[in-house]
Amino acid sequence: MKKTILYDGTCNFCNTSVQFIINRDPKSSFLFASLQGKTGKEMLKKYKIKEEIDSIVLIVDEQAYTKSDAVLRICSDLTSPWKYMSVLQALPRFMRDTVYELIAKNRYRWFGKQESCMIPKPDVRKRFLD
Template sequence: MTAWPDDDVILYDGVCVFCSRWVRFVAARDVERRFRFTAIQSPYGMRLAQAFGIHLQDPDTNAVVHGGEAFFKSDAALTVLSNLPGWGWVRALRVVPKPLRDAVYNLVARNRYRIFGKYEACFIPDAELRARVME
């Protein structure tokens, strides 16, 4: 993995309605304001995606850099959730085999635009959330 200088950064698809709701979900529960966010469509997000080998035009995963390590797909979601207050119990889901977890993740990821919709342009966060966005 390429070393990344920033920690607790969530990379997401900024035109994906589901992904943008994920960002708002995390931000609302992250009372310590630990996590920061970057859309794959932003200059910072593009650099991060390229460093991790994520296709810019058709991203198939979100990612999180946590503890100096990059996590993808179901590992990324579980890493983020398990670091939110009251959500530590999701660590137990790691007993589910990764191929099975990622199969479910992939099913949702492949159909996210069809099921949840797609914005014409990147989701614009409110002022409070914008302070946590890295562009």
């Protein structure tokens, strides 16, 4: 089963996170699309998510997950020790999302921003939908 991650393609932290996931996803379970691209915008519309969303989005089995739910579900499919972070789902969502929102709100200031989305390396290009 393929899972799709929608991410902010102009955010340095988000692009680094995508590379992190790729390097720890031995089954190539995840596909990727930037929120700014055609596919990302179509998927946001399909799942009735506002285009201005300030979150990573994970789509699995026609269900969309955002914020800490998305991150922790992604972690559950990564190699050890990262998959064990999924146990944090036991914490109340408001606690998890508060930490997520703090990072999301400051990501450009802390990590920088690019003018355009990254161009994936040829060996992983097939996992990108745009």
